[in-house]
Amino acid sequence: LAKTTQPISMDSYEGQEVNITCSHNNIATNDYITWYQQFPSQGPRFIIQGYKTKVTNEVASLFIPADRKSSTLSLPRVSLSDTAVYYCLVASAGYSSASKIIFGSGTRLSIRP
């Protein structure tokens, strides 16, 4: 089972770039890396997913080194509304019943003016 490890909390300021790193030393060959964002009183929301190298979408970038034992979520020019908990998740694509879906402890990101 690919357990993930993330920093418990991070602080930054508006307009800065924030990088959150997740360790997943036991990642399996068919596992994908997915990041979610969760606001209070809401369910997690998908941010980005990748398998290797770099993935970019309209809200974030995901950097995955060749050994895939870690990944870094990059949020460009954060705003106050990016204050949330960010979860790194490693699981097999398709979330088959045989795969274990394990959320990490999450990183509580606080953005200040």
Next chain:
Amino acid sequence: SAVISQKPSRDICQRGTSLTIQCQVDSQVTMMFWYRQQPGQSLTLIATANQGSEATYESGFVIDKFPISRPNLTFSTLTVSNMSPEDSSIYLCSVDGGETQYFGPGTRLLVL
């Protein structure tokens, strides 16, 4: 994407009673999941529910305590049985969206 609703959004219950949480999806999905999120904690998968088959429970969760129904491809229920204060949590359902999961807003349960 899928839009998911849950009922109730929150409830306060007495110990020893049971609560059934409903999860409705706006499209047909094969796999649905139920999670528990205790205050200030991460999400823990309770079970996977496929339509037409028995739910698959994760270690530490049993059917007698958390019976699940999956009568069709858009609906599921989770019952929290014989509740104790330790069951106070947020319960979330999610669906398999292919490359990701889509989550409902959660049901906030307080057991007194």
